[in-house]
Amino acid sequence: MQTLQIKNNQSVPVSEIPGMDYGAFFDLNTGLVDRKSQRHCVNYFGIPDGGRILLFCCIADDDEQIIHLSSCRVNPTQKYASFTARLFCFEKFEREIHENFGINYSDHPWLKPVRYAFDRADKSQTIANYPFYSIDSEELHEVGVGPIHAGIIEPGHFRFICNGEQILHLEIQLGYQHRGIEKLYLKPQKLSQLATLAENITGDTVVGHSTAFAQVWESLCGFETTPNMDLSRIVALELERIAIHTGDLSAACTDIAYQLGSSVYGRLRTPIVNFMQEWCGNRLSKGLIRPGQDRFPFTQELADRLSSILDIFEPDFTEMNKQLFSLPSALSRFERTGVVSVADAASIGVVGMAARTSGVNRDIRSSHPTGLYNEIRHEAIVKHHGDVYSRVQLRKNEVIQSIGYLRRLIAGLPVKTENIGLKSPSSNMFALSLVEGWRGEICHCAITGTKGELIHYKIKDPSFHNWLALALSVRNNEISDFPICNKSFNLSYSGHDL
């Protein structure tokens, strides 16, 4: 059987996506991914289809710059062989399909709830009685943390099984942030509401998610972005990356009790987010990206302003880096802490920053570029040790890389072209968009019905893949190193829970 091959941001009639029986679907998709590091699953989800469930699997091929689509109709009352038994990278996707539609798998090793969605198939399962893994031993103890954490962060429950100070196992239970976003997309809504929803998926990746939504919508409407829209989006995405990476360097310093680094990186984030406010009126870029619009054109004045902000930012940032990365007390906390091995990373299918720090070169900016990423020819920074140090280094290096891109991008602004109005979405289409947010790849998929209305909207934040990497990274570490491991990933709860 063959898949339908599409490019990033392309939309195709749903009827063209090849459907097949489950056996062929299983062989095709697991065969595509198995032992092929250039391919991974970017989305795998189901939609209800008159008593049956229609599954769509989207496998990205980074070398060929294409995405393989295939589909399969399954019966929720039957049991199926799970992809996960063969390849762990499908683990979360199958759990989600099981939770939403009650599809049973005969050999899934870890068929537990994902987020306790309000419309889950089995309402008897509630978030208060999650089936935690436990080990019966007098030598071991359990530590439960959350859902409400000590800091000002989002809720989630962490259950550690420890031998003394050493972590043997960590299980992460999420779902507290579940707001039913995907279902809100299906209510008859105005475009401004849909765009606002995209901005509120997760507040630290506003540009990433709103760009993914805008691209999906524009693809459905057959809209071509203008050069000035492309510029606004890429500048905003890279600024978001700089702001969050800098903030996370501050948080990493806080967690090793290095006060100077914490304060300096913390205050360095401010000029970047304040620039976003000067540009679009919101420090976290809400209101900036809209489908078919360049709401706040990036003017020469803004370019000059940004360039002077970066001129002041860069030496201060570099000075602090030099100090932090030569400080033995800091390095001894970072190095060899929270390791995700290259083999584990590849096997569980991590994406984005977490992949690149474990030797897996996975970056949508270079593998499935859109807009101006085609021109800047991004080359991903890859680290190989998979420890906290790699993740801290990667953040530092990506900030410097992004500053370089920004300087090139704003050196010559495109001539402003007027937008041609946005039409309404075509009917019976499937659209997919991949965006490399600061955390990793964001994937939005949309399916339209006979009148061009949305009949399914699927959001995948990179955290969906990467939470498992955090759980694996802390094994055999001291429990006191959990905060620094956690911060080095800084995964999203709201992006996962939706």
Place this chain on the structure above:
Amino acid sequence: MFNNIKIWFHQGKQFIPDVRNVKVPGIFRGRPIISLETVDEKALVDCCPTNAISTSPVAIDLGKCTFCGECAFRFPEKVVFTTDYKISTNERSRLIIKEGIDEPIVLNKNIIPKDFKSMFGRSLKLRQVSAGGDNSCEWELNAANNVQFDMSRFGIEFVASPRHADGIVITGPITVNMAEPLQICYDATPDPKMVVLCGTDAISGGIFEGSPALDRSFLDRHTVDLYIPGNPAHPLTVINALLALTGRE
């Protein structure tokens, strides 16, 4: 050590000396002013993603507004967002800005509990609960404590346990899955305590209003002492709101 001192010196002065009157940079969207111009009111109401605009008289409910600025884009002659960031109050109705009115938003002093100033006027410890928030208000609450905004100079700090807290700050629209943890956290906070809603999502549900995944019954059972609008709320909005509530405008 010398390097540390050098870096410290290079930071210059970072803190904002006067957080009550400092001007925010750029085109911040704070308190709106609605003129008395006649516009197509149906189109004006329709353009809002969160149904924050009502008519006769034309008014914007800052408890529902996501500050996206769509109305000001479409009807610049009717709606203008000023950079006034002091937009918090303790009475829900005061968040509704009516046309033709350009007055600062203030707290209703008569309904602030009498002991707030004496109890919390010099030290206020808060427990934050993210109940379905998108992490944007959380970023800004963290920023309120960075070296620039430095909220702790006023003795206002976030603490790790509700048992150490004088009140809770809720962000997010309150999901079904967080309803119980939120209630437990509230119960664990000793009296007297305050309830602060931070961000549009918390005040009205925002863009998530009406989602079946929400359970906002907590707010029916408890009195809210402070509403801090914004999407997310700006650190200066947060600081000024807490200062006003504890009698320190």
